[in-house]
Amino acid sequence: MSLPRRALVAAAGALAAALVLAGCGSGSTGGTELAAAKGTTAPDGTAVNLSPNQNRVTTPKVDAIAALVPEEIRRKGTLTVVDSIGTTPPLDFYANDDRTIIGVEPDIASLVGNVLGLKVEFNPVSWENIFVGLDSGKYDVGLSNITVTEARKEKYDFATYRLDILGFEAKKGSGLKVTGPKDLAGRVVGVSTGTNQEKLLISWSEENVRNGLKPIDIKYHQSTEYYLALSSGRIEVFAGPNPSLAFHAVQTGETEVVGTYSGGGADVLGKIAATTKKDNGLVKALNGALDELIRNGTYGQVLKRWGLDNEAVKSSEINPQGLPKPKP
Template identity: 75%
Template structure:
């Protein structure tokens, strides 16, 4: 991801300009497009704070849950949280200072840290290095929109905290709706490489071709801003990504809309996002109980509402539930 140290909210503003000008501005142009505003509108109509001064939702330590944390982590006093580079609002992105990582994922990480009585250390890295860092023990937990899959369960333990919903985003007013594989036949759709949404789109395309329908022209771009500029210029018909990001982006620009949503695990199982830790390292129970505590005390709901994600809430955290099935 390489929005040059600028949150995707900047790309959202740039997209509005691009729809009018038909051209891509520089990062400084995009920054100017924000107009110095200190907030932005989430899909639920709530104005969200984009500055470094977040005034995050907090909660209190629960000694019985904190006691579940492995001794080594407990003694260190720090929970080392790894997240992917901040370019996906409202999940994980940079504030207007271009340094501070904000969003629903960091908010939840800090809430978990509160319950466990640990200082949270956020470590933004590239997506592939999330798992490299978990494997090596460099980081304790990944809280960065990681979907539970059966393959991943061989190496990691999961404590769920949000539903995994994907969204197809298209230019507003197209009249096109997506409810299943047949609806994407013959269209040009962008998706990020190496993601579960890519697997879903490829599977849909293979089913369509087998049924004699036109294939999908799948496009890949280098970073998030490129996807949205391609959408604004008509080079792609839709972008398939995490629904929170698409819905947030559409709410800001008013130029696009989500034309269909789907479980990130396909039609076989309900997709779930989870705090991810190295298998059998003893941390998952503490994470699970911490999430359940913030669900019970209401601070979890406050965080989701803050970012317009109420429709992706879980009623309880699960440890290692059924995940995205294996392919091939």
């Protein structure tokens, strides 16, 4: 589901400040680059292009890394990338033509394709169909804010490229501050099913019960359904990727991010990764390409452009420790 074009243009210019105020900023000025297209600029005079003509950062092919790509993919010359277009800016969303996919994830996917010498084909689907498509071999790789988890590692291989920062969004003026499980005890909290943040809420709720507190009343909302639930009071808080929630808070002016947390929980640093079917031979090429982007600086340019430079990793890891499985 795409956001209305006028809403995107109106909201984008203020996103950088919101990311900092919401706890997503790192003290850098990179976030001020996210501004609306067609003449609207950020305070430092920079702007982000929200049109279909993205003029993305590019980088040369690296033959030694391209040689790591499985022969079948090299032969077809195309890297089929699957992403969930239901997410909101600045992750992956539609440009102001309501058709072209743009955002930090497509930018990184395009750079990976550059290094590997492959044309990138984007395939927008619903969240659950990312994994269905990877399982069947229909798609080569998922780049859609996918967190490494121990359960997912049983079926998929991962090459990391961002830190996973979750946010908690509530009505402005609610007085809520979320720093840990006890802050949500007895609260009605919305989340999307099958996500990293769902697993975190379940573990928090169980911890609250063990500590003699009320469980979290978890409600499930897909895509942008939570907007209405939050505004109508059917949920008190929504848990999701912090960049998306911060953007939405700016867009509406009626909500705010009231806390952030590592997507991996208290003991594991959550990491976002390029995701491919286990043992299909592609992960080493993805890892090599991502390390090359980090080394040559194009990776940093992309994150800075979208206000996410505080989520940068120093190197790409293959199948690192992930979010633990829920306890039985």
